[in-house]
Amino acid sequence: xxxxxxxxxxxxxxxxxxxxxxxxxxxxxxxxxxxxxxxxxxxxxxxxxxxxxxxxxxxxxxxxxxxxxxxxxxxxxxxxxxxxxxxxxxxxxxxxxxxxxxxxxxxxxxxxxxxxxxxxxxxxxxxxxxxxxxxxxxxxxxxxxxxxxxxxxxxxxxxxxxxxxxxxxxxxxxxxxxxxxxxxxxxxxxxxxxxxxxxxxxxxxxxxxxxxxxxxxxxxxxxxxxxxxxxxxxxxxxxxxxxxxxxxxxxxxxxxxxxxxxxxxxxxxxxxxxxxxxxxx
Amino acid sequence: xxxxxxxxxxxxxxxxxxxxxxxxxxxxxxxxxxxxxxxxxxxxxxxxxxxxxxxxxxxxxxxxxxxxxxxxxxxxxxxxxxxxxxxxxxxxxxxxxxxxxxxxxxxxxxxxxxxxxxxxxxxxxxxxxxxxxxxxxxxxxxxxxxxxxxxxxxxxxxxxxxxxxxxxxxxxxxxxxxxxxxxxxxxxxxxxxxxxxxxxxxxxxxxxxxxxxxxxxxxxxxxxxxxxxxxxxxxxxxxxxxxxxxxxxxxxxxxxxxxxx
Ligand SMILES: Nc1ncnc2c1ncn2[C@@H]1O[C@H](COP(=O)(O)OP(=O)(O)OP(=O)(O)O)[C@@H](O)[C@H]1O
Ligand SMILES: [Mg+2]
Numbered sequence: 001x002x003x004x005x006x007x008x009x010x011x012x013x014x015x016x017x018x019x020x021x022x023x024x025x026x027x028x029x030x031x032x033x034x035x036x037x038x039x040x041x042x043x044x045x046x047x048x049x050x051x052x053x054x055x056x057x058x059x060x061x062x063x064x065x066x067x068x069x070x071x072x073x074x075x076x077x078x079x080x081x082x083x084x085x086x087x088x089x090x091x092x093x094x095x096x097x098x099x100x101x102x103x104x105x106x107x108x109x110x111x112x113x114x115x116x117x118x119x120x121x122x123x124x125x126x127x128x129x130x131x132x133x134x135x136x137x138x139x140x141x142x143x144x145x146x147x148x149x150x151x152x153x154x155x156x157x158x159x160x161x162x163x164x165x166x167x168x169x170x171x172x173x174x175x176x177x178x179x180x181x182x183x184x185x186x187x188x189x190x191x192x193x194x195x196x197x198x199x200x201x202x203x204x205x206x207x208x209x210x211x212x213x214x215x216x217x218x219x220x221x222x223x224x225x226x227x228x229x230x231x232x233x234x235x236x237x238x239x240x241x242x243x244x245x246x247x248x249x250x251x252x253x254x255x256x257x258x259x260x261x262x263x264x265x266x267x268x269x270x271x272x273x274x275x276x277x278x279x280x281x
Numbered sequence: 282x283x284x285x286x287x288x289x290x291x292x293x294x295x296x297x298x299x300x301x302x303x304x305x306x307x308x309x310x311x312x313x314x315x316x317x318x319x320x321x322x323x324x325x326x327x328x329x330x331x332x333x334x335x336x337x338x339x340x341x342x343x344x345x346x347x348x349x350x351x352x353x354x355x356x357x358x359x360x361x362x363x364x365x366x367x368x369x370x371x372x373x374x375x376x377x378x379x380x381x382x383x384x385x386x387x388x389x390x391x392x393x394x395x396x397x398x399x400x401x402x403x404x405x406x407x408x409x410x411x412x413x414x415x416x417x418x419x420x421x422x423x424x425x426x427x428x429x430x431x432x433x434x435x436x437x438x439x440x441x442x443x444x445x446x447x448x449x450x451x452x453x454x455x456x457x458x459x460x461x462x463x464x465x466x467x468x469x470x471x472x473x474x475x476x477x478x479x480x481x482x483x484x485x486x487x488x489x490x491x492x493x494x495x496x497x498x499x500x501x502x503x504x505x506x507x508x509x510x511x512x513x514x515x516x517x518x519x520x521x522x523x524x525x526x527x528x529x530x531x532x533x534x535x536x537x538x539x540x541x542x
Contacts, residue, residue: 078437098438100438104436110453111454125439169435
């Protein structure tokens with residue numbers, strides 16, 4: 001793995017091999033090449049290696065088109081890498097499975113199912129009895145703040161509400177790893193902040209492993225234990241930054257915390273340096 | 282209380298029918314042509330047809346063939362269309378075949394089918410089947426092709442097998458489109474039903490119509506046209522109700538008051 005240590009911050013350090021005992025996801029030399037036309041290849045990911053510890057909240061940060069989604073899809077088993085291998089608990093990932101729960105930026109809810117129907121879908125598929133799945137799903141819906149909307153269809157919900165349903169639907173079948181692709185990217189600033197807080201609260205209850213793709217430096221620092229910064233063309237890992245901030249994190253406290261501010265400023269600068277171009281929107 | 286707009290919308294079809302009959306009546310009185318009876322004469326002939334045992338048996342036989350042709354076509358076409366929409370290989374195999382069959386009027390195939398299968402039920406049902414199949418396959422295909430990939434990925438992550446994804450995600454997601462195809466197919470079933478009975482004159486509603494024409498009973502001819510038309514309108518209305526109920530989740534909410542009302 002190629003990591004360019006930056007001298008601009010004392011928190012940046014080269015990646016050291018993780019203890020394999022606690023690693024849940026291992027990405028080893030993964031490259032992804034898309035054939036865009038008959039004789040033109042596009043290297044979306046180039047030799048990505050990354051280890052994610054069990055229970056860690058890891059964000060992937062990078063400019064648009066650097067392959068963040070592609071990397072997430074590879075871990076999800078939805079896309080097979082051109083070369084290299086991604087592993088979960090030591091086993092190569094060759095297909096999607098209920099141990100990895102995706103939350104897509106497009107929501108991808110089942111529009112013919114109600115909110116409750118969507119959330120119950122996974123547990124029912126896993127053979128949980130109807131009454132039990134019903135009860136569990138209702139409490140999940142309450143947890144994501146949608147009590148009273150159980151019988152609404154997706155088309156009757158706002159964007160933020162759909163995103164909550166998508167999160168509840170994935171949490172419902174208890175994946176070991178949550179794969180979230182810019183889940184709050186399409187939301188307004190206020191809803192986004194609320195959902196970030198809610199996600200952190202939920203995460204702090206059972207500390208699932210989360211792989212979280214985002215464009216936003218604030219969001220990455222606020223949520224994560226570790227920020228993986230990527231650069232574009234070809235998509236590579238530039239830096240891996242540990243975010244050493246206490247938990248549980250409160251947004252209002254954190255915004256005033258100089259350590260938080262320094263992380264944000266440093267990472268934004270690194271972003272500019274490694275990207276060369278302007279800061280992504 | 283029904284609002285005036287709702288009231289107008291409710292009675293609009295009836296008004297349209299009455300208007301059409303009125304124009305017919307006037308045109309017929311003005312033209313004074315033997316082969317163009319007045320609307321009232323035609324309507325008067327309807328009870329005669331519907332009370333005649335022979336005619337009723339014929340009409341029911343037509344409806345039975347239509348139901349069988351339509352049902353078989355739907356059962357065959359939806360899975361085929363869905364498979365074509367999700368599998369490039371299946372689409373590559375069937376597409377050229379369907380492109381050849383598509384522009385051929387199905388009634389034009391009847392002479393050949395009659396030669397092989399006779400002039401009975403099988404031939405007519407088969408022609409109806411062919412007529413209904415294409416729009417249903419096409420719309421199922423388009424519907425399945427348009428299913429959002431992330432929806433299928435979500436299903437795969439929950440542990441659905443490819444077949445389960447086809448039945449439990451692609452089918453419901455494509456249902457609005459499929460039912461649009463079925464609705465077109467239903468009207469085509471009626472058309473091919475009458476056409477097939479025109480060509481293989483043996484029994485059925487189309488046969489009554491053309492027998493009456495041969496014998497110069499023009500009021501019966503026009504009465505049969507009304508009966509067949511009414512059958513079409515009723516079937517379509519019933520189907521539309523079922524369709525609207527099945528895909529309520531996807532309908533845009535027209536009835537929501539917008540800026541003014
Ligand atoms: N199926 C595909 N076929 C061809 N090229 C693809 C495909 N999927 C992605 N790419 C290309 O790979 C690169 C990375 O795409 P990806 O969607 O992973 O980027 P991203 O970092 O998620 O961007 P964004 O932040 O805008 O979502 C892009 O240049 C894109 O054009
Ligand atoms: Mg993306």
